[in-house]
Amino acid sequence: MLDLSRLNPPQREAVLHDAGPLVVFAGAGSGKTRVITYRIAHLVSERGVSPSQILAVTFTNKAAGEMRDRIRVLLPGVSCPWVGTFHAICARLLRRHAEAINLNPQFVIYDDTDQKAMLTRLVRELDLDERRFVPRELARQIEAAKRDMLGPEDITARSFEQDVMQRVYALYEERMGQCGALDFNDLIYRTVLALRKHDGLRTMLQRFWQHILVDEFQDTNLSQLELVRVLAAEHQNLCVVGDDDQSIYKWRGADRRNILDFKTSFPSAEVVKLEQNYRSSAHILSAATAVIARNSEREPKTLWTENPEGEKIRVIVCADERDEARAISEAVRKLRDHYSLAQMVIFYRTHAQSRVLEEEMRACNFPYRVVGGQRFYERAEVKDVLAYLRVLVNPSDDVSLLRIINTPVRGIGKTTIDKLLDMAAQRGASVWSTLQVAVAEQAFPKAAHTKLAAFTELMADAQKRASQGRGPGELADHVLEKTGYLQLLRAEDTAEADGRIENVEELVASIREFENEAETPTLSQYLELVTLQSNADEVNADDKLTLMTVHAAKGLEFPVVWVAGLEERVFPLTRQDTLRDDDLEEERRLAYVAFTRAEQRLYLSYACARRLHGDLMVGIPSRFIDEIPAEHVQQVSRVNTGYGGYARGAAGAASGSYGYGSSRPSGYPSGARPNYGASGNRAAPQQRFIGTKAPAPKTPARPPGESYIDRSDADEGGSVFIGMRVRHAKYGEGQVKSVEGGHPPRVTVAFTGWGVKQIVASFLEPA
DNA sequence: GTCTCTCGCCTTTTT
């Protein structure tokens, strides 16, 4: 008998919900996963539903894995239901029913790099202007179309651009089919199309799955909604769980209306709200709810907690990003008395921010791990090896074939490849089959022919081995041996090459591991697993400090959370100077996600100056800090000017007050105060540009009360900003036009009467 | 054909 005593009343209601659609609005830290897993356990153990008739859909592989683990604990000895990501489930369905729906069962999945390579080729083939029709942009549009269940024929072209897009899309689809390739969005799009078209398949699956549960429903897009709607049509037992306030993937097509309007789409749906938070201290929860309350169009909910008040949130005002990193390391050092490193996490808005933090943690000898970043399977050398394996499974895979045809370098150059591509386009066939014909007919000049023939022979031989049932590991070894890939890297004898060798070896090890552990250790299974796995989710077994983006943090919780870089333009992130309301609301949800990960202690920091894209910018505290009621905050300034960072109004709504306040009566020495507006720089309304290509201010940086010009520091080349008025002993007054850096650092200055000169920065002083 | 250097782009977030 399943023990439901640990569930609160709404949780129990959701678990026991009998039949028909159910939407669970699960606030942050309200026990969402517990509800899903208990519901599944309840269905199996109390209601006699067979596990195989339950489908549970998640958003990430990690969430799927955790759900499986928890179900196994609740249902020991019982087989596990289908639990997987939308993409993994669809890939499995498509492969299993490939023949019935006229699909190559050996299809490969193209990631965005492959997709871009394909589009680049098409753009060139159609002789389009690559600057006007950027492959990445075309990819984005095709993605958007598929998310909305639109094929090429559904695009109404109202302009030349749209017309071209439609043609590219159509050709893209044709070529993808020819290559036996599907992109990420195809997995869902094609599954839905197949379900619409093939009555037998649809009916079978609709009857098969009696219960469908979807996690993180706020992040589903139209095609995903359509998928579960179709699959649940027969039994209507669709249970969706999510939190509209934690929807952070709008840019990827996620539509919050899917959960907000669930009751409209399924009028018989029962609505349950989980509002008790078990995770965070009262201060943290109150702060987070106050911030998210600023958003419009939310499902009304009131989160509450029985947890103690806890510590106030610390807002740390830092001089610059290095100072911020130091503030974090100092805090970590102190906190280690009470917490393990694994209990602490640093969040940031963009990956670019991690570098400085990593440097600091390394300098302090704190073991850390960065989640995300450059992914293992996207590294060039790893993709190379995988491309060989992909061609073995599916020789029509042009993108992979073209990747390896001259990798490692074997004398098959651009001219030869271009000719080969022409032939393939004319024949309307794959590059591989064209290659075989060309070799047989000796269509190329002797030198090129020899090399092409050798490559063809190499691949044909490996294919033979593959078809004889050699395992993935053996095939990988064979290919690496025959191509001399590793020998060539070893011969390079550089640290970089050594790193690549390590990665290749790690890949081979992962293939071996797969062989030993998988039920069906086929090469194509392995390739699919690899493509659908974002990053090898390391186990957090060792005691390491974690660094990650806020997006990566969804679903996690930590006793101690530090959110770095809470500055306007960084978090909320804005590209240009505009921030549309709905984009701002998404950023606010992101902040809400970040804050609500914290259990006991939450630190928020911002830097008064930050190097961004190589430019030095003035940091203005994020509006999300201002939106936290003052009673939950304790501010700590590391910028000792007697001016404690920014002035917080009594109501905590002192928006528009800057770290370097224009309201401050005395600050910059007379004349040295940056005259942003008049300097003719790109001065954004909320963020001022104060320099370029100059090192960040020395750490600890000068307090803002002092000038950026400081001769003792001039030998670092910093402390000068474009537009600044400066004085030179000989040339007199002038205005800085650009900052060159170098040793010694030089600055280009336009002097009154002397013209533009390059001057070593240390000979200048503020005018 | 290959290698190297420079330029210019961009950095939001991921299955």
Add this chain to the structure above:
DNA sequence: GGCGAGAGAC
């Protein structure tokens, strides 16, 4: 600060 693409030299 990092990468890919393209141009130019060998």
